[in-house]
Amino acid sequence: MGARGGIWPAVYARMHWILLGLAALLPAVDLLLPPEFRLADLVRPIFIFAVLGMGLNIVTGFTGLLNLGVAAFMAIGAYTYAIATCDIYPFQLGFWTALPLTIAVGAAAGIILGLPTIRLKGDYLAIVTMGFGEMVQDSLKNLDVITKGTQGINPLPSPTLFGYVFKPETPLPWYYLFLALLAVVVLLTRNLERSRIGRTWASIREDELAATCMGINSMKAKLLAFAIGASFCSMAGGLWGAYLGSSGEPGNYDFQISIIALCIVIVGGMGSVSGVLLGAFVMIGFNAILLTKLTAFLAQHGWTSSDNVFTSPSNWKYMMFGLALILMMRFKPEGLLPSRRVKAELHEYDKDVPRQAGGATT
């Protein structure tokens, strides 16, 4: 990026605020459009997945640990939030007490998983987190006395803020609620990234051995990243529960969610906060907005037939999704809005091929 002069680097460094600002303006633009054009309703899940992506970005993008189990933390968050607020349980907390609780439980879960496993090398950790995802999903299904098993916990009460009730049928306040919470998460993430803690994470990502030789206790730093990442993911789960008005079924938090989160981070640009925001927009928007519209469009023109698997666009969704990922990695592996450091690491790879055996940059 350095090569480009002028205002660009400054814009680039503040891209996340620009993106959030654009998102804040979207409902206003929406008002000018007829109902079918409006996007604001569809964008709410994007905010939640952006929070999820933020959580994963801290672990994978900043610290370089591959976490394939964010769905588990999201599930823990959603169920904690649901159990804390739903009136079939005695706790019945409000949104603003349940959310911090959700975050705290997520962090605790991250530490419990991290303590015994954080020292494992890259891909060992990946499979353990992946297994953790399956374990949580199965446990939530099996402990049906507590979690209502596959029924899910619902419906959850609407959040309130200073006496104002967020009703499901008025999407706009929700939109700004989620946007505001996302902005807080972005702010915290940026602060951490630019602080001593973010520097420690980056040093571990670049060269863990050198970092430990400088006295950095990599276990503590990684555990911190893991816990913060887990708490953000858990927060995303809590928001998801609030948005759906339901904890969802345990089966909703399966490996696919972890994959989506990973794709958000990588498509957006590893270690880049603005990248995660854009990645969430592209990944969730791809499915929730573009594919839905496309299917409706094809159906409207009678170009699909329900009898034949080959003409139904829903049967091609996996293919489109998969090819998009492959092409993306082929032509822009650093993501849409890469962080400067990660991009530079990439170019370093271009220059000299040697691959480190331990893979410090997992």
Add this chain to the structure above:
Amino acid sequence: MSLLRVDDLTLRFGGLTAVNKLSFEVTPGQIYAIIGPNGAGKTSAFNAITGVYVPACGCVRIRGREAKRPFTRRTLWGFLLVAALTAAGLVLAVNAEPLWEAAITMNYLYQQPFPWAKALQDGLTYLRDVEWKYSAGAAGFGALVGLAGAWSVWRRARCAPDVLAGAGVARTFQNSRLFHQMTVLDNVLVGMDTKLRTRFWHAAFRLPRHRRELRESSRKALEILRFAGLEKEATAVASSLSYGHQRRLEIARALAVEPVILLLDEPAAGMNPTEAAGLMELIRRIRGRGIAVLLIEHHMKVVMGVSDEIAVLEYGNKIAEGKPEAIKIDPKVRAAYLGTAEV
């Protein structure tokens, strides 16, 4: 009293003994060099000393204390805590559903006030009346696994490099291992990291304390850079530095750890004579700050120029030790180098 004392250090890779019963001593303010032909085990010795590799046997003492994470009462309590928590967690996990049912489900009538005290009591009653065999089994197993797991994890990290760094041993690497994509200043700041006091909350909310420390640490880091002659490059990205500067940056980063002894692994490799001379001067100035230096070097001019004492390794064995003048004329050393000693 010795600053660094290495006793019987042995390192094996499979069947190959890379370092064999190496012992030596570095006194405060000394510049001690280890030389030897390629593959003699010099770098392996460094790695064993700094905890990068786990030695088969032998020990490293800093100021008379073994450089290991100490087994203190706190560690013991930590183990017991982990064991207790695992045991409790497992018991709760095994009984999760009936316990929840006894304490919560049975006591909660839909939209009625919840009797918290009774719920607690019922929960405890359940735990008291639950079949002991299973709970005790779960608790025992949990405690055992918790204890063994904590011990196993702790033991593996006992001689980790960060422990050595904490004890005052800082090092550089043979192939420069800078954080290439960070700025020069950030590299040094990573070295200073253990001395910083910013905690998570300060950083996340950018509290004044954090900002103050940010200013102070940057000032200190710039000082170190000035000492290493790199203050002009402070904002440059490390990978953009010239080779000689990169080596200096590695030294600066190691100095930021505030070590009592600095281990330099071939700092002069690939340097031209001017750069090498500058390096010698830098090493002397480091010593001037009261930091001892342990040096591996092929560049004989540098070694002979700065060292107070030299040890010679061959096939992992120390074959000679002494003042530079003595080493120069030692026939065993000459034999080891097969006449290539004079570079």
Add this chain to the structure above:
Amino acid sequence: MGSEDAEDQREGGRELMTDSEVLLQQVIIGLSNGMIIALIALGYTMVYGIVELINFAHGDLFMLGAFLALTIAGALGLDAVSEGALFSWGILPMFVAAPIFCGGVNWCVDRLAYRPLRNAPRLAPLVSAIGVSFVFLNIGLLWGGLPMEVFNMGQTAAAPKDFPALVSNENLLGESDITLTISQVLVFVITVPLMIGLSVLVRFTRLGKAMRAVAQNPVAARLMGIDVDRVIGATFIIGGALGGVASVVYALYNNTIYFQMGFRVGLDAFTAAVLGGIGNLPGAVLGGLVIGMIRALTDQYIATEWTNVMVFAVLILVLIFRPAGLLGTHAQEKV
């Protein structure tokens, strides 16, 4: 109804299986399931060992192999073996075609999706592999909808498919309560020689040596004149072919295939590879057997619903004490 009642009476009158019989039966089941897992795990571990890539698409490649086998069954008009016969010779073309197909597809995928990313950071090929797995999944879905003898057109593309029982499921032990079927024997007869062959290949042949060299240090291997890309390609072919064999064995053993089957089997296999020490061939086999056994024993003695949880709990437990897996050793980083 009358005759059924009589049969019920007779069955009810017989003794229950003894505990040791049950244990033996579970061991047989655990080992045969474990063998299939091990065969797939080998594909993971080989590819990982050489390019350090978790080949997420491997499970779905395995699924495609099974669909190919089913297509062959449909094309040849094969049906379940008749009473008394041990197996149908129709399985031979499957054992030839599926490995060739899977190996070839794996090679193409490497060539098109992974090779261009060889110097990219490691997460890039990983995401690419996820993309490939989605593409395979979609192909499987559409393939399931093809009008073949065994399929209906379209509608039920996603439903599980019956795979004709080409290997008899009759009990070799006759009237005994313990069952040992030909299909279980087949699992061993196919997989054990393959594993032995593979270890011979890796240990003694030129290609095997080149593989080990590339796994250790691709740059040095290239300098030594080894064509690294060719060796990696060969690894993908062999790994894919093993997956192809596994898919046929799986299909013959379980008799059901469906387009999403790659995920669970792949997850098990990958867990097995990690449990044994990733990159380590005997480790993958050991890991597969251990996981098969954990599954069988948990099903029997704890509860089926906790089986997955147990598998991963054991994995975490093992990794606490042996962070590089049961047989693995961490290659020490060159400093």
Add this chain to the structure above:
Amino acid sequence: MKCSTFMLGPVLLAAVVLGAQAQSPSTIKIISSLPHTGSANAQTMTMVNGIKLAIEEVGGKVGEFSIVYEPWDDASPERGQWDPAVEAANADKAVADPDIMAYIGTYNSGAAKIAMPKLNQAGLLMISPANTWPGLTKPGVGEPNEPMVYRPSGKVTYFRVVPADDIQGLVAAQWAQEMNCNKVFILHDRELYGQGVASMFQKTAKKIGLQVLGYEGIDPKASNYRSLVTKMKQKRPDLVYFGGTTQTNAGQIAKDLRAGGLNVKYMVPDGCFEEAFIRSAGASNLEGNTFITFGGVPGDKLTGKGKEFYENYKKKFGNEPEAYAAYGYECGRVVLDAIARAGKKDRAAIVAACAATKDFDGVLGKWSFDANGDTTVKTMSGNTVHNGKFEFVKVFGE
């Protein structure tokens, strides 16, 4: 700059895609929200066909209103099944579109739980061809807060044309007893539907004095169930009941029962009452000892209106309707009937008209909606498999 292109791309495309739509006051939109991506597609497509057939029969017009029907998908490719986010978005979208007067769906009861409160709040008619979770409509069966929580407006806006699981579980257990199976082993797939039916079966079984040897959840993704079969074999049940669907591996269990040498009766609920079940299990494994309960009567056994539907469906789409197609058709007809009786484009009026449906001449005979929004049809049929075809055995509950 680059970024804004990326932001704008989808927006513009969506705008182009949407541009073609028009609206008029005499158009009424009916939508269905069913999972069309992934495994449930076979069933849901026949439902869509059923709905289309119903609309076609009235010539696409009810009174002055022309009917537009759109089948929406509530599944997503990355989930491969219904996706709560998509379902929530569908519900929001339906509420926001003033032309939409009826929401046919959902397929999964879990999805219904998410859509119901949203649609109820907006007073939009929701009618399901497939939800069988009893708690959706009936008080005192599911959670203590059900079903009132799904009716934040206090009115009943949700109806279903299928009998709920409580009836099916009951009938299945009674059938088991009739066949002299006194020892049963119950399995379920740990999904809302399967576990629901299985638990109802278990309750009834205990009540009527069957011996329940075990009640276990399986992993529907497992490659086989031989260990489980061994475990069951040790206990020697007379009948194995599996609460689950074809998708959750009902076929594999049938195979493993045979391969593991456990030759007992095998009973499954209507989630398996589809051709795919026989095809996935292999006809020979089901022959004579597999029993399927179904809330309704199989297509070719229908009489009157039902027979008509069956013939028309085969003529129009050229294949056998799956079991649930009739319910899709029924939903479509009920909606059209309600619109006709309401006579105006008004959500509240249509809901009221639908609630007042009485003695409706449906494919399953004459029925009405009760106060909860449940159908009064309690017809259940018992079926078995013979020569690779479902064979009707008997009717229960009439």
